[in-house]
Amino acid sequence: MGVANKAYKFRIFPTKEQEDFLVRTFGCVRFVYNKMLAERKETYEKYKDNKALLRKQKFPTPAKYKKEFEWLKEVDSLALANAQLNLQRAFSNFFLGKTKYPKFKNRKSKQSYTTNMVTGNIKILAGHIKLPKLTPLRMKQHREIPSHHVIKSCTVSRSATGKYHVSILTEYEHNPVKKEINHVVGLDFAMDGLFVESEEGKKAYYPRFYRQAEGKLAKEQRKMSNMMNGSSRWKKQRIKVAKLHERVANQRKNFLHQESRKLANRYDCVVIENLDMKGMSKAFRFGKSVADNGWGMFTTFLRYKLDEQGKQLIKIDKWFPSSKTCSACGHMHAALHLSERTFNCDCGFVIDRDWNAAINIKNEGRLILDLS
Template sequence: MKGIPKFHAKAMGYCSYRTACQYPSGKNSLKQPTVRLTGNTLYLPKLKGGVKLVLHHSLPEDAHIENVTLSMEMDGSVHASICYSYTLLVDMTLQEAAMDGAHPEGTTFLGLDYSQHDFYVDNGGRKANYPKYYRKSEERLALLQRKLSHKEKNSQNYRKLLKQIRKLHTKIKNQRKDFLQKESTRLVKAYDVIVVEDLDLRGMGGALSLGKNLHDNGFGMFRNMLAYKLRRKGSCLVKVDRWFPSSKTCSCCGHVLESLELSDRTYVCPACGNTMDRDVNAAVNICEEGKRIFPDYLKKILQEEQEASDKAKRKGRQKAA
């Protein structure tokens, strides 16, 4: 196809190409950069002419393109990921307050408890109601894979079916990613600080009864999206310690149960008689714990970012020397 790059990857399924943008200087300062975006057309050094794009969003006016990565999905579609730097104004109110060991009045907190069935439940009892895209397409996927097993390998009909399977997998991935992006953006716009549990998602993913749902909803990807979007806002995603007894603790009186089975979906406190949904009770406890540790947590993140920045600067000076 005209304008689409041809990948020559030794490893099957890995088709990616990155090119750095070079800005001419000296006698060539009047020449254009090697990578540039004009309207919806992307110009790259190894491709003749420009490549027309369907832009997700426009670049900021002061954007400085660093590099571009072209990658091809399993269904044959090609994506261009543009890495650029720009000036971003960040609200420093929360960071300044964290340095003083507090948070400003009116700061809105949201606690999220991971739910196998509903993706998450917040401290207000609201549920995400994740559409479960993989589960919906599972029957269709099984049918295509069963047909594929009856075809002669590398035959024309085999390749046609394989293309359909790859296209379906790509569709499920894009549906999942679209939901997570929209949901994370909505929450970040509505709340200043979001609190979650630091769950061992890798360990949970290996469990027979939990793994498929976990891989379907992409909760780890969701946490990463919340983290970088909150940092751009000047806040942070607070992760409560995984050993914090959020499900066993009563959100009204603080009583901690000795044991609580996963099958027990209603929390009943023997001390004060509080009865409520198990996930809502856990989300309330996560939110309150997040409020308590937020100043120290944000301060720690700022220190780690500063140390990483100083380390990168030292490496840059050593290379220049």
């Protein structure tokens, strides 16, 4: 049997005493992370010209600081241990060339900490969750965690609006029966509507939540810029702006979950292009529109929803000329401007440009799958 992971995120409502403990833990985790990073930075500067010696250097551990800083003993030791693992992961990614050199964390960074399940120290009770060194926290559990899922760790976080959440990572045996591929669909990314399906040219009709809220956001941000930074009025206004951003993010996520679920239930295989969204946003100056659509998040949701059912997501090469090729006769048009939204071929075939591209993406996917 294969092993898979799944996370469940729930809202928690700490009391004043519990909130104080969570805030202290966030601070301790940040403090230890920065201390270890400072030491690693010194080591890196010393041995950066000798990679072999640099790799042999040991990471400092949180235990090293507990004698000097007694208050570190008050919080969950597993949270501090995970800070060390996160730093090690950050350096590994840096040496592999995946990310930039790790940065120091400050109070504006994401406020969170992770603790692990060790000998039953995490328990889910009726409407509550028990975490190490904390009395049971009230939790709004809107969905059940299956009994065969084993809790591995929990990440407690605080949003910019002051809301607390716990993300429960579980592990379970997963061996889905591979689905026979009968229904295939191609999706072409659309700036104005998320995607266009190859089947009848259906569009997702993405509501563009950020664009809808942009005027209100600008107005509230102007108000905040005219206030004294750090004043009580500024803090209230900051939360107001954060709530608007949070609402947009939640609307987007909800929409993407719904659309990806529809596709995963309807088709056995979904074919998309392997797009570089960051590059597209810079090249075509569509940064806001690309970020608003959340195509990367959508494809992540789509992949795991298909995997759960033994179905497939196929990504074809981003240089495949899906927009320039006629889906009827196969002739490729060398020049096709972005402003041309209707595809006209010499063979007489006339179709919406994005729909034509979606059909070509589907056909390319079928070739990869070796389907007649």
